[in-house]
Amino acid sequence: MITTHTHHHYYIINKPPNMVSQFVSPDDVGLLGDLAFEFPEGIHAIGRLDGHSEGLLILTTNKRVTNLLFQGEVPHKRTYWVNVGHHVSEETLHKLRTGIGIRIKGDVEYVTSPCEVEIIPRPEILVPHASESWEGVPNTWLKITLTEGKYHQIRKMVRTAGHRCKRLIRVSIEDLELGDLAAGGVKEIEESEFFRLLKIDNWQ
Template sequence: MTLTPHRYFIINKPPNMVSQFVSPDDVGLLGDLDFDFPEGIHAIGRLDGHSEGLLILTTNKKVTNLLFQGEVPHKRTYWVNVGHHVREETLHKLRTGIGIQIKGGIEYVTSPCEVEIIPRPETLPPHPSESWKGVPNTWLKITLTEGKYHQIRKMVRTAGHRCKRLIRTSIEDLELGDLVAGGVKEIEENEFFRLLKIDNWK
């Protein structure tokens, strides 16, 4: 019996689409993308329905454990648009650890992470969520190594801001680049693991 080689893809997940191929709800699905995915494909490290950006799809079921449950945490970077101006003391809170509620109503203090104010990314198409009449907004670049449920949204909310738009741009050196919303890119296996900085995948 010949084993079928595993395949690896990244997509630029558009908003209003869940990170799965099947759902009992009336929602946008990965299968709606204009691409013929292989059998056995699934998403790794999901993004919620409103979030956008880099999502990994693969037929290799080991990737979840290697990427998110290994001893070495992997960096994930996001562009985050929030309402109002962000003060320096707020940036400090986000960088050093802030309390959020996680499953079971438990308060969890986030690990230190990288947060900086950035100009609006020029490559990003406009989105209605960014425009609130008379309300300024700020773009942040946040890089963290943990991924609690809705973590970034909860972090900025606790800090006094509403998350208006959230785009994952990279996981380690695996980057979204200029992939358009809804676009799909296949990546060769060795390159995939090299960019994710995973050495023990064979």
């Protein structure tokens, strides 16, 4: 349900898997409106996650945030926890960190910008998901921080490196963090705090 307000609102949600970053879709999919929360009129998602991905998603009534955050001169860091099949070698980590070729729109070869990649223990805060378990096949958790966001970039990066992305969770954008927000949870952020954590200048 959507309610009406006159000033801007800023929220983060922990988007669960199998939900698109939209309130309306012609397809039979999970929608943001299925969450147990009454969002204000004019709400929309910023920096969408694909249907299979999870984690931090920004929702706001302020239409200028997209330009400020993702189309400005200074790129903003986004951090993800990524579960992939099999063990990841040091050679593969180096490839992911220094730039790896992926196919982007128009079937163009694109070499990704350098980014931060490290192997991490399985984050204890995560609820187990069936996709993590393949009988007889080990898996590795990675923490990847990048400043660009081509379509399905991380999935394409790890696939090019010889691994399948089994689970992808965005955990932060700059200093705006998912924290312990449960899957499907919604948290409203005060405007000045929202801009401070994202390290963008308040448009006012």
